[in-house]
Amino acid sequence: MRERRTEVDGWVAIWEIDHWHIRIMLVRSLVGSARPLLKADVSGAVPDLADMRERYPNLARLWDAVRHEYWAEVITPQEHSEGTI
Template sequence: MMRRDALRTTRTRDGRKVAVWQLVHSSARILRVQFPHESFTAHRMPSRTLLPDAQPGTIVFDAYSDLADARELLPTHDDLWDALRDDYWAALLCGIDCPNQSGHSTND
């Protein structure tokens, strides 16, 4: 049985971008974004605090950002935000017990 607040993972079709998020009440809380093929020093947004011990290519959000916040902070990643939006609506409309139907996400 899937809990609504469980961690969820959305990937772009090419697998080059990953968002880790939770469905909390009726909102998507985005916790972090990973770019596995990138090597920049991990950091927090919007503070830009460096996280040298974290996996390179990772951005952790300072506060619980929703999808609109994430799009505003990282506007060049529409493909990721569009995939996450699709997964969000599938999770929201599906309810607590329904498996993910969208095809691009996994639930951790």
């Protein structure tokens, strides 16, 4: 899986697409050297976007940006696909 990076309002989320689910791997502030808000343990359960929205509703703009980037990637026409007329 390929990691994606989304930054909004001084926060960064590192996430991956896992079988059509958005898995959040890391969330941290870009200001200062604070510990990450979340650092997923790959061997354990990795939260999805819905989990993170519930746990951290104050980061709604970050979650919206992740969702936007996800859909932009998922619905982008494939290089060799034929469009409909």
